[in-house]
Amino acid sequence: MTEPKNPRDGFRLITPIRVRYAECDLQGIVFNAHYLAFADVGMTEYMRALVAADRPQDERDMLGSFTRHFGGDNWVRHADVDYRASARADDLLDIAVRITRFGRTSYSLLVHLLRGDELINVVKLTYVWFDPATGEVAPVATKFIDAVNDFELIKPERTVMNA
Numbered sequence: 281m282t283e284p285k286n287p288r289d290g291f292r293l294i295t296p297i298r299v300r301y302a303e304c305d306l307q308g309i310v311f312n313a314h315y316l317a318f319a320d321v322g323m324t325e326y327m328r329a330l331v332a333a334d335r336p337q338d339e340r341d342m343l344g345s346f347t348r349h350f351g352g353d354n355w356v357r358h359a360d361v362d363y364r365a366s367a368r369a370d371d372l373l374d375i376a377v378r379i380t381r382f383g384r385t386s387y388s389l390l391v392h393l394l395r396g397d398e399l400i401n402v403v404k405l406t407y408v409w410f411d412p413a414t415g416e417v418a419p420v421a422t423k424f425i426d427a428v429n430d431f432e433l434i435k436p437e438r439t440v441m442n443a
Contacts (some may be wrong), residue, residue, distance in 0.1 A: 285414040285416075287392045287399035290434045291376035294394075295325040296333040299371045309366035316359060317404040322375035334427040347412055350424040358385060365400040369394070373400070379428050381437040385409055387415050387428075388436075 288294060297318055305311040327346050335349065347353045367373055374394040381388040393401035409420040413428050430437055 284398065285324070286382055287394060288374075288376055288397070290369075291378050291392065291439040292376050292431060292433045293326045293329050293378065295322060296378045297373050297374060297375055299367050299369055301369045304369045309368055310371075312361070312363065315361055315363070315393060315401050315403060317378075318336070318373065318375055318393055319359075319389075319405060322377040323389060325375070326377040326379075330427055330431050333431050349385055350421050350427070352418060352421045353412045354387075354409050354423065356405055357408045358406040360404040363400075364402065365395075365398060367395060367400055370409050371395055378432055378434065379436045382420055382425055382428075383418055383439045389431055392419075395436050410438075 295360040299310055301309050303314045303317075307317050315443045331345050335345075355378070376394060378390055379387055380390045386406055389405040389407060391401075391403040392399055393403070408417055409424075410416060417441070
């Protein structure tokens with residue numbers, strides 16, 4: 281699959297972040313582990329926007345509402361990071377996030393980290409859905425899948441149907 285000419289294409293959620301001095305190593309560039317932290321900031325903002333889009337204004341309270349609203353939670357199962365260019369202290373980056381795939385008990389998140397129109401990092405994360413009451417892996421909630429499909433500009437792939 282070829283990448284789009286504009287690395288912002290297809291992303292409904294794009295949120296800014298400024299690189300802090302403490303996130304840089306002795307070479308003055310962002311230490312590699314911080315790109316996963318930036319992706320996590322994007323994930324948090326994505327879920328905040330998803331809950332907001334799926335609830336009436338008078339029912340919104342963002343603190344803890346994801347788990348209550350969708351009846352489940354998720355943890356990272358796999359992370360893949362493709363470093364393309366380095367960010368430096370005080371760079372203003374944009375974190376573009378979208379869900380690309382649903383399986384039976386997991387889903388995939390794509391994150392583009394951008395400096396202007398330059399794609400500096402691609403993070404691909406696989407999350408596993410679980411029941412917070414038991415801590416056991418569970419099928420991804422239909423309510424969550426439906427909300428994502430309504431929210432996304434590009435509908436996520438379904439690798440398991442009717443399971």
